[in-house]
Each structure stands twice: as structure tokens, then as C-alpha cells.
Amino acid sequence: MADPMKIRAALQGDVVEVRVLMAHEMETGTRKDASGKVIPAHFIQTVSATHNGNTVFSAHWGPAIAKNPFLQFKFKGGSKGDKVQITWTDNQGDKRTDEATIS
Amino acid sequence: MGYTRRQALKAGGSLGLFSALVALGLVKPGDAWAQAWNKGVFETKSVADALKALGASAPTMTADVIVTAPDIAENGAMVNVAAVSKLPKTQQIAYLIEKNPNTVTAVFDIPPGTLPEVQTRVKMGQTSNVMVLVKADGKYYAAQKEVKVTVGGCGG
Structure with a gap:
């Protein structure tokens, strides 16, 4: 299991701004180690965010997203105290879900 | 029918069964999009191929899509790229980096109620x-910006 994500969800007017920092290697599969062997690709492929059971955002990523990915998005319809859940899945089947409270 | 979606996907594997399940209403297409990572799209090696894989052969260049990225990125391993679409009914936002080994970097799905604004960091x-590339009301629009990279971030 990977390290937890850092999630900030803040209500500004009627818009919830969500900022997520995930802890992940995001190995591209094109780099080589010291002995010249290719380091296998290991990166997040899908990210989805839900609020009250509705998917408010989803993303598909390739390996060219930077290490320890940062993501920011905004959605309407949230209110203070609501929970926002973020889930990612990587190409090796690893998965992690974290949630944050809208402030 | 005691089939869960996961079992259905596992058992199915074939597109035929899957679309049949969609037709039956057992599987919502939205769920499938959120789950299935499209290998073909992410393995394209040129902008033309990438646009074809995404189903957008000739996007309209527009000033209504704003790309915010640095003019010069000192470190290609972390380039902050933000995209804002001013087009109504924006459904999808995709990042394409022309000279990366694989062109398509990210595809974001924007459901109604979510603002067409995303920001993330990419490697160049x-x-x-x-x-x-923005898909709005079924049509494709695009905008681009050149980023100069002084140190590459993809290794090699």
C-alpha cells in the first residue's frame, strides 16, 4: 500500500477547489538503472473523485505525469463538512483511496 | 441477476458481452470510462496519431482554451500545466505533449457541475x-503553448 494522499478541499463561493498530492514513483518504463536494465513502468493510470456518491472528476494518465503527482480541479454543489473521496489505481494493480472534508 | 460489474468485466473480456451489458443497463458506460484505461490512446507517438486515437481528427484552434505553462522549464521532470476551457459543455480535457515518447499525457473527464479547469504537473x-485538447458539446477544440526545457525529465 502506498503512502496516503494529501487532499485539500476548500469551498470558495459555490465552488469547491480540490487539490491533491499523491505519493507515487510514476516510473515511465523508459529509464535504465545503473546496470543498464530498464526499470519497469509503474505509474498511476486512473484517478477518480467522488462527492456524495457522484463522480465529480476522473482522469486517465500516461507515464508522463510528474513524480508525486499534483492535481487540482473544481466542482460545484459541495458544501462545508461534505466528504470528497479520491481513488487512484496504478498499472501494477495497486490502489489507494483517501478522503477529505470540505472546509 | 447476481452479477457484479467486476465479475462481468472479468468474465466478459470481449467487447461484445460488455456492450451487451451496457445495453441491458447492468453496466453504466460512465463507470466503464472511469475504469478502463485506454492503452491505444496512451501509446501513440505523434500528435496526429493521438488525435486519431482520441477521435478528434481536426480540432479547431481556439483562444477559448487557455493553456498556462512556463515559457522555460528549468526542470523537465516537473512542469506545471494548467488548462482552462471557456467553451460551454466541456466534457473532456486532454494534454498532449508533442515530443514526449508517448504523446498523450492525460485525459480528464469533466462531468456536468465540474468546472473545466485542471492543473497538474507533467514530465517533458x-x-x-x-x-x-478540449471536447465540448461533441466537438474538439485545441490550443497549444511551447515550453522550453533545459533539463529533460524522461531519463534515458
Whole structure:
């Protein structure tokens, strides 16, 4: 299991701004180690965010997203105290879900 | 029918069964999009191929899509790219980096109620155009910006 994500969800007017920092290697599969062997690709492929059971955002990523990915998005319809859940899945089947409270 | 979606996907494997399940209403297409990672799209190696894989052969260049990225990125391993679409009914935002080993970097799905604004960090191997492709109301629009990279971030 990977390290937890850092999630900030803040209500500004009627818009919830969500900022997520995930802890992940995001190995591209094109780099080589010291002995010249290719380091296998290991990166997040899908990210989805839900609020009250509705998917408010989803993303598909390739390996060219930077290490320890940062993501920011905004959605309407949230209110203070609501929970926002973020889930990612990587190409090796690893998965992690974290949630944050809208402030 | 005691089939869960996961079992259905596992058992199915074939597109035929899957679309049959969609037709039956057992599987919502939205769920499938959120789950299935499209390998073909992410393995494209040129902008033309990438646009074809995404189903957008000739996007309209527009000033209503704003790409915010640095003019010069000192470190290609972390380039902050933000995209804002002013087009109504924006459904999808995609990042395409012309000279990376694989062109398509990210595809974001924007459901109604979510603002067409995203920001994330990408890796860039060398100086290249960053194209943001937006699908709005079924049509494709694009805007691009050149980012100069002084140190590549894709290794090699």
C-alpha cells in the first residue's frame, strides 16, 4: 500500500477547489538503472473523485505525469463538512483511496 | 441477476458481452470510462496519431482554451500545466505533449457541475509544444503553448 494522499478541499463561493498530492514513483518504463536494465513502468493510470456518491472528476494518465503527482480541479454543489473521496489505481494493480472534508 | 460489474468485466473480456451489458443497463458506460484505461490512446507517438486515437481528427484552434505553462522549464521532470476551457459543455480535457515518447499525457473527464479547469504537473523530455485538447458539446477544440526545457525529465 502506498503512502496516503494529501487532499485539500476548500469551498470558495459555490465552488469547491480540490487539490491533491499523491505519493507515487510514476516510473515511465523508459529509464535504465545503473546496470543498464530498464526499470519497469509503474505509474498511476486512473484517478477518480467522488462527492456524495457522484463522480465529480476522473482522469486517465500516461507515464508522463510528474513524480508525486499534483492535481487540482473544481466542482460545484459541495458544501462545508461534505466528504470528497479520491481513488487512484496504478498499472501494477495497486490502489489507494483517501478522503477529505470540505472546509 | 447476481452479477457484479467486476465479475462481468472479468468474465466478459470481449467487447461484445460488455456492450451487451451496457445495453441491458447492468453496466453504466460512465463507470466503464472511469475504469478502463485506454492503452491505444496512451501509446501513440505523434500528435496526429493521438488525435486519431482520441477521435478528434481536426480540432479547431481556439483562444477559448487557455493553456498556462512556463515559457522555460528549468526542470523537465516537473512542469506545471494548467488548462482552462471557456467553451460551454466541456466534457473532456486532454494534454498532449508533442515530443514526449508517448504523446498523450492525460485525459480528464469533466462531468456536468465540474468546472473545466485542471492543473497538474507533467514530465517533458525536451522542448516541445504542449497541446490541450478540449471536447465540448461533441466537438474538439485545441490550443497549444511551447515550453522550453533545459533539463529533460524522461531519463534515458
